[in-house]
Amino acid sequence: MNTPTTSLAPRVRRRRRVVVTAIALAGAVILAFAVQQSLSVAFADTTHTGPSPASTPVPSGQVPGSVIAPTEADGVIREGEQPTVFDEDRAAVGKLDRALLDALQRAASDAADDGVEFRVNSGWRSPALQEKTLQDAIVQYGSEAEARRWVATPETSEHVTGDAVDLGPWSALDWLVQRGSRYGLCQIYANESWHYELRPEAIHDGCPEMLADPTQDPRTKR
Numbered sequence: 001m002n003t004p005t006t007s008l009a010p011r012v013r014r015r016r017r018v019v020v021t022a023i024a025l026a027g028a029v030i031l032a033f034a035v036q037q038s039l040s041v042a043f044a045d046t047t048h049t050g051p052s053p054a055s056t057p058v059p060s061g062q063v064p065g066s067v068i069a070p071t072e073a074d075g076v077i078r079e080g081e082q083p084t085v086f087d088e089d090r091a092a093v094g095k096l097d098r099a100l101l102d103a104l105q106r107a108a109s110d111a112a113d114d115g116v117e118f119r120v121n122s123g124w125r126s127p128a129l130q131e132k133t134l135q136d137a138i139v140q141y142g143s144e145a146e147a148r149r150w151v152a153t154p155e156t157s158e159h160v161t162g163d164a165v166d167l168g169p170w171s172a173l174d175w176l177v178q179r180g181s182r183y184g185l186c187q188i189y190a191n192e193s194w195h196y197e198l199r200p201e202a203i204h205d206g207c208p209e210m211l212a213d214p215t216q217d218p219r220t221k222r
Contacts, residue, residue, distance in 0.1 A: 070126060074125065075091050077122060084119060085101065086108070092120060092123035093120055096162045104185065110179075116175045119172065121167065123159070127160055130159060150191070150192070158219070164195060165195075166194045166195055168194060184202050186198075188210060189217075192214075
C-alpha cells in the first residue's frame, strides 16, 4: 500500500529545523568553551612572574644535576658504560689528577700488550656524588660506621680531589698487583682491591703497606 507523501513534507521540514538549531547551539557551546580556555591561559600568563622551570638558571658553582641526582657531569659511571683511562671526555676520567692519569695511561698501554684492558668503575667524583655514594653505602651496610669502612665523606675522599680511581676488571687488577708499583700505582686499602692511588716513590721503594680500610687512613680523620 502506498502512503501519501504530502502529509510528510511539514514533518521533514520541522525535523530539519530542529537539527539545524541543535547544530548551531552545539557550535555556540564549543566556541564559548574555547574562548573561556583562551582567556584562562592568557590570565595565567600575565599573573605568573617567575621563570619557567625550563629556564631556571643553575646557581653559580653548582654542577648541573647535582641537586636532585648526580649525573655524568658529577662523575657518574653507569653499569656497562665504564670508560677506559684514555676517555678523558668523561668527567670521571678527565678530572683525575694529571700525574695519576698519566701513570694510568702508561700502565694501560703496557697492559694492552698483554691483552689486558683497564676500565674505570669510578674516578673523580663531585662532592654531591660522593655524598650520595656514602648515603647509599649506609643503606647497604646498615650503619654509617660500617659504610665508612668503604666510603669516605666528601670532605675527606680522595675521589673528590681526583687522586683515586677504582679499576676493573679482575684481569686488570691482577696485572696491577704484579706490576703497578713500576708506575707508582698502589692499592691503598686491603679491603678494596680496585682502589688505586699514585705513590711516585713506589717506583723505587715499592708500594707502602696497605691499610685495613679507609677508617684506618689518617686522611679520613682530617
